[in-house]
Amino acid sequence: MHELGITENIVAIVRGHARGQPVTRVAVEIGRLAAVAPEALRFCFDVCTRGTELENARLEIIDVPGLRTCRDCGRETEADDLLAPCPCGSWNTRTTRGTDLRVKEMEIA
Numbered sequence: 001m002h003e004l005g006i007t008e009n010i011v012a013i014v015r016g017h018a019r020g021q022p023v024t025r026v027a028v029e030i031g032r033l034a035a036v037a038p039e040a041l042r043f044c045f046d047v048c049t050r051g052t053e054l055e056n057a058r059l060e061i062i063d064v065p066g067l068r069t070c071r072d073c074g075r076e077t078e079a080d081d082l083l084a085p086c087p088c089g090s091w092n093t094r095t096t097r098g099t100d101l102r103v104k105e106m107e108i109a
């Protein structure tokens with residue numbers, strides 16, 4: 001489950017900003033093409049934050065749909081799967097959004 005490593009990174013980033021103060025909310029953007037399972041992330045977040053200043057923080061997950069541009073027909077379409085062709089049938093596409101995961105916001109008590 002690679003979500004554990006990802007969650008450890010998120011927690012490290014937030015703790016770096018919190019500097020020992022309790023954190024009440026963390027908002028994370030997850031691209032649909034980032035291959036991260038939100039439920040697994042929630043589970044890992046609960047485990048990783050135990051005993052830290054994030055222990056009572058609410059994890060908000062913001063879903064970011066994938067977006068790609070077709071090099072053949074020029075169409076820009078949403079995509080939930082990297083292994084799917086453009087509606088025109090072309091595989092010659094470039095993904096422009098939805099592959100990242102990032103900490104968007106955090107709230108300190």
Ligand SMILES: [Zn+2]
Binds near residue numbers: 070072075086087090
């Ligand atoms: Zn196309």
